[in-house]
Amino acid sequence: xxxxxxxxxxxxxxxxxxxxxxxxLEIAAGEFFTLLGSSGSGKSTLLKMLGGFDRPDRGRIxxxxxxxxLLPANRRPANxxxxxxxxxxxxxxxxxxxxxxxxxxxxxxxQERRVGEALALVELADFGGRNVNLLSGGQRQRVAxxxxxxxxxxxxxLDEPLTGLDERLREQMRxxxxxxxxxxxxxxxxxxxxxxxxxxxxxRMAIMHRGRIEQTDAPPRFFDAPAxxxxxxxxxxxxxxxxxxxxxxxxxxxxxxxxxPVAGRAVPGALVALRPDxxxxxxxxxxxxxxxLRIAEIQFRGLHSDIRARFDDGQGLVVRAPVDxxxxxxxxxxxxLWVQPGGAVLVAPHAPSAR
Amino acid sequence: MVTGAxxxxxxxxxxxxxxxxxxxxxxxxxxxxxxxxxxxxxxGLPSLSDLSLTxxxxxxxxxxxxxxxxxxxxxxTITAVLATLLSLLAALAYQEMRRARSAWFLAMLLPxxxxxxxxxxxLSVIFTRLHLRPSMLTVAAGHLLWAMPFAFIVILTxxxxxxxSFLMAAADLGAGWWRRFRDVILPLIRPGLVSAFLFAFLxxxxxxxxxxxxxxxxxxxxxxxxxxxxxxxxxxxxALSGAIFLVSMLCVGLVMLRRRGTGSQAG
Numbered sequence: 001x002x003x004x005x006x007x008x009x010x011x012x013x014x015x016x017x018x019x020x021x022x023x024x025l026e027i028a029a030g031e032f033f034t035l036l037g038s039s040g041s042g043k044s045t046l047l048k049m050l051g052g053f054d055r056p057d058r059g060r061i062x063x064x065x066x067x068x069x070l071l072p073a074n075r076r077p078a079n080x081x082x083x084x085x086x087x088x089x090x091x092x093x094x095x096x097x098x099x100x101x102x103x104x105x106x107x108x109x110x111q112e113r114r115v116g117e118a119l120a121l122v123e124l125a126d127f128g129g130r131n132v133n134l135l136s137g138g139q140r141q142r143v144a145x146x147x148x149x150x151x152x153x154x155x156x157x158l159d160e161p162l163t164g165l166d167e168r169l170r171e172q173m174r175x176x177x178x179x180x181x182x183x184x185x186x187x188x189x190x191x192x193x194x195x196x197x198x199x200x201x202x203x204r205m206a207i208m209h210r211g212r213i214e215q216t217d218a219p220p221r222f223f224d225a226p227a228x229x230x231x232x233x234x235x236x237x238x239x240x241x242x243x244x245x246x247x248x249x250x251x252x253x254x255x256x257x258x259x260x261p262v263a264g265r266a267v268p269g270a271l272v273a274l275r276p277d278x279x280x281x282x283x284x285x286x287x288x289x290x291x292x293l294r295i296a297e298i299q300f301r302g303l304h305s306d307i308r309a310r311f312d313d314g315q316g317l318v319v320r321a322p323v324d325x326x327x328x329x330x331x332x333x334x335x336x337l338w339v340q341p342g343g344a345v346l347v348a349p350h351a352p353s354a355r
Numbered sequence: 356m357v358t359g360a361x362x363x364x365x366x367x368x369x370x371x372x373x374x375x376x377x378x379x380x381x382x383x384x385x386x387x388x389x390x391x392x393x394x395x396x397x398x399g400l401p402s403l404s405d406l407s408l409t410x411x412x413x414x415x416x417x418x419x420x421x422x423x424x425x426x427x428x429x430x431x432t433i434t435a436v437l438a439t440l441l442s443l444l445a446a447l448a449y450q451e452m453r454r455a456r457s458a459w460f461l462a463m464l465l466p467x468x469x470x471x472x473x474x475x476x477x478l479s480v481i482f483t484r485l486h487l488r489p490s491m492l493t494v495a496a497g498h499l500l501w502a503m504p505f506a507f508i509v510i511l512t513x514x515x516x517x518x519x520s521f522l523m524a525a526a527d528l529g530a531g532w533w534r535r536f537r538d539v540i541l542p543l544i545r546p547g548l549v550s551a552f553l554f555a556f557l558x559x560x561x562x563x564x565x566x567x568x569x570x571x572x573x574x575x576x577x578x579x580x581x582x583x584x585x586x587x588x589x590x591x592x593x594a595l596s597g598a599i600f601l602v603s604m605l606c607v608g609l610v611m612l613r614r615r616g617t618g619s620q621a622g
Contacts, residue, residue, distance in 0.1 A: 053523055073526040080527045086520035090542045099538070100528030151528065 002030035002187045003063045003077060003154030005050065010059035012045055012211075019045040020056065021211035027189065027204075029064075029154075032181050034190045034198040036234075037208035044159060046208070047191045051157050052076045063155070078155035079148035083163065085140050087132045093119070093143050094128035100151045118150035121183065122176070138169045145176075149184060158190045162197060177201055195235065207231055223275060224342065225264060230350040232273045239274035239317035240347070246270065250346065256311035258291055260339060264346035271347050278343030279319055281336070290336040293317075298326050309335045384600050391593035398593065410594035417591050423579035424595075426491060430566075430575060431559040433495040434502050438555035439548055441499075442506035446514055447540075467504035471564030474500055479568040489571035497565035502555035509554060513547020514540075550610045557603055 005027040012020040020042045027033045035043040048054040049061060052073035061069045068076055079100070088096050094115050101111045119125050122142035127135075132143060141161065148156055158177070162170045178201055181188045192198055198205050199219045206216040207230075214234075215227035226232035229240055243253035243260075250266035252259050262272055283290070293309035296316065305326030310316040319337065321329075329335070386400075393401035394409045401407075414420065445463055452459055466474070478497050479489075487493060517540050525535045563577040570578060576599075583592055 051523075051527060053526070073523070074529045074531055078527075080524070082520050082524060082527075084518070084520050086518065086524035088521060088524070088539060089516075099525070099530075103525075103529040103534055103538075147524075147528070 001154055002185050004029040004065075005155065005187065005189075006060075006062040006065070007046075007050075008060045008062070010046065010049065010056045010061070012042075012049070012054065012056050018211050020049075020059075023059070023211070023213055025206060025213065025216065027187060029187055030185050032178075032188045032190070032201055032203045034192060034202040034205035035208055036192060036195065036198040036205050038193055040210075041208040042211040043191045043208045045211075047080075047157055047159055047189065050155070050189065051078055051080045077153060078157055079151045079153035080157040080159060081141075081144045081148050081161045083160045085144040085161075087140060087143055087147075089133055091132065092128065093124065093130045093132055093135070096132055096143055097128075097147045097150050099147065114150055115146075118146040121149060121180070122146045137165050138173065141165065141169075141173055142176075145180065149180065152184075153186055155187045155189065156184070158188065160192055161190075162192070162194065174200060207234055209234075223277075225345060226273060226347050228348040228350045229271055229273075232271075232345075232347050237273045237275055239276065241272045241274065241311075241315050241317070243270070243272050244313075246346070253344070253346065255291075256313040256315060258311075259289075260291065260344050261341075262344045262346050263342055266346055267348045269349040271349055273345045273347045274317060274339065275343050275345070276320060278340040280338040280340060281319070281321055281325055282338065284338050284340055288338060290338045293335045293337060295329055295331050295333050295335050297331055298329060300326075307335060309337075384596075387593055388597040388600060391590070391597035393590070396590060398590065410590045411598065413591050414594050414598070417589075417595075419574075419579055420576070420583075420591065420595055423574045423576045426573045427560055427576040429491050430494045430498060431556045433491065434498040434559035435552045435556035437495070437499055438502040438506040439510075439552045442503055442510045442551055443544075443548065445503075445507050446510045449511060450514060463507045464504045466500045469500075471501065471562070472568075475565035475568030478565070482569070489569055491571075491573075493569045493571070494566050494575060495559070497569045498559040498562055501562055501565060502558040505558060506551035506555045509551040510544065510547050513544040513550075516543045516547075546613050549613060553606050553610050557606060560599070560603075 005025075007023060007025040007027075010020050010023040011018070023042070023046060035046060037043045045054065049056055052068070052071055052075070056069065059069070060067055063077065088099065091099065097115045097118055098111050101114060106114075115128065116125070119128060122145050124139065124142050124146065127139065127143075132140065135143065144161070161177075162173055165173060174197055177188070177190070181201075188201075190197065190201060202219055204216060204218050205222075207214045207222070209230055215222060215231045217225075217227075222231060222235045223237070226235065226237065232240060241255050243255050244257070246253045246262075246266045250262070250264070252261045253272050254260070255272060260272065264270075291311075293311055295307055295309050297308040299306040299308070300323070301320075303323070304320050305323050307319045307321050307326055307329065308316060309319060319335070389400055390398045391410055392406045392408070393399060394405060394407040395401070442463075445459075449456060449459055449463075475497055478493070478500075482489065482493050482496075521539050521543075522535050525539050530538060561577060562575075563581065566575045567578055574582065576595075580592055580595065583589065
């Protein structure tokens with residue numbers, strides 16, 4: 001059965017480095033939840049604590065309301081697919097998958113049945129007798145998955161399981177995770193630095209940075225309403241402008257003397273984030289006025305061109321434009337930019353972490 | 356770039372040097388084996404037609420040598436068993452350590468660098484003080500100090516095959532410490548344990564200095580042989596030397612074969 005997870009004020013120091021800084025989080029039973037962040041963000045430390053491989057200095061972890069903070073890994077109803085897979089090199093595929101059942105003292109016949117099912121689930125039905133050291137990367141990946149899933153865990157922890165696979169295999173396995181999540185119904189927690197994986201698979205995800213969670217939401221919300229400038233940049237919204245002022249009520253901001261309707265909440269020091277997918281080089285409807293910038297540089301990028309443009313006050317941004325349109329423009333020309341509804345969002349500046 | 360001719364000249368020089376080195380190392384023991392096959396009383400190279408196993412056959416009747424051999428084998432077995440077990444524990448402890456690691460490593464290796472004469476003397480003084488009668492066990496105690504650093508290094512090296520994530524994975528699948536040790540660590544380091552055992556056995560079998568101070572009434576083989584040489588050598592000594600040399604080579608060869616085998620085999 002899927003397990004619900006509650007994390008309360010988790011903190012972990014490694015010497016002078018605070019790997020986790022007062023992290024709290026709730027993950028619903030059966031959810032596919034992703035911890036997204038660059039290396040050193042604390043996402044792997046958090047996963048290790050969920051698996052029972054490390055203990056927090058402060059804070060608690062609850063599975064279905066039960067405190068498991070001090071429970072060692074071998075007594076937790078969670079199973080892990082490790083980053084390096086950690087297949088036992090001295091055991092065959094079937095022995096690897098059966099290991100957890102063997103430890104539990106489950107009978108031989110029952111073991112064989114469940115191993116067979118698990119291998120069939122990851123489409124390795126005939127691979128039981130194979131030497132794990134001689135399998136391909138994707139096959140090893142599947143063995144590691146089967147070894148965890150055969151335990152029928154309430155929580156499956158995936159620690160960067162797709163790093164080290166080539167692009168094609170990566171996509172294939174990514175889809176596999178989605179399928180297995182539906183089949184098993186367990187709570188899946190994926191740790192990754194790959195935004196693509198996170199956005200494709202997750203019901204909800206958390207972006208982590210320096211041991212803190214910057215935002216927890218469903219994937220589209222990170223674009224509609226990024227919590228702060230860091231999150232906006234992390235998901236690829238690079239155009240962050242400092243407004244001269246925000247109209248009372250917060251419906252519009254003024255950037256370099258030009259009025260710009262905005263969504264989001266006006267907080268002190270708020271920045272205007274421009275979503276690159278909601279900028280257009282041609283009018284989109286009746287009567288909306290474009291922003292006017294001046295082109296500084298045009299860079300050919302293959303299937304598109306990057307146009308670097310500046311406002312009068314020196315703030316700049318990069319717009320992706322079709323190659324044909326970019327070819328008709330030159331540095332020094334004015335650039336008219338229509339912002340579609342929801343294209344401009346107010347975001348909080350990134351607060352320096354309180355330390 | 357090195358031209359072809361230059362490269363060939365270098366290669367020939369290097370090979371010649373290597374072969375000369377090997378000859379210097381291995382010629383004396385092989386010479387010993389050769390003279391052990393000479394049925395004449397005076398040591399010397401036998402002619403091919405004279406080759407005989409006379410002295411080897413005579414070995415069985417040399418009461419003193421046989422008893423010494425038995426004593427040495429006993430000491431070596433005790434030493435090898437204890438050295439392997441203790442080194443395994445020491446190596447496991449090393450793995451758990453963080454800050455004390457290098458100090459622990461040094462402490463384990465240091466006995467290797469203490470001259471055998473000093474170690475033997477020190478132990479003998481202390482055993483006398485404690486009223487421990489010299490016996491097979493006192494010799495084994497001395498040999499343990501000698502063999503354990505080697506066994507420790509061999510086992511520590513083999514523990515490199517046990518990735519931390521294997522143990523995490525085993526824990527993740529429900530295994531407690533003992534099961535992780537039995538199911539993951541032990542099978543992966545077995546070749547290392549066998550090597551450590553054989554090394555310790557051979558080191559003990561050949562050791563003279565420590566044993567010289569610690570033996571009781573029954574000599575170990577190297578001491579017995581040393582005594583025999585001083586008393587005017589009987590050619591049986593050469594036969595015994597030859598036999599020990601060949602058995603040692605066999606053991607080391609076995610270890611190498613196993614080493615090579617472990618790379619590819621599973622289970």
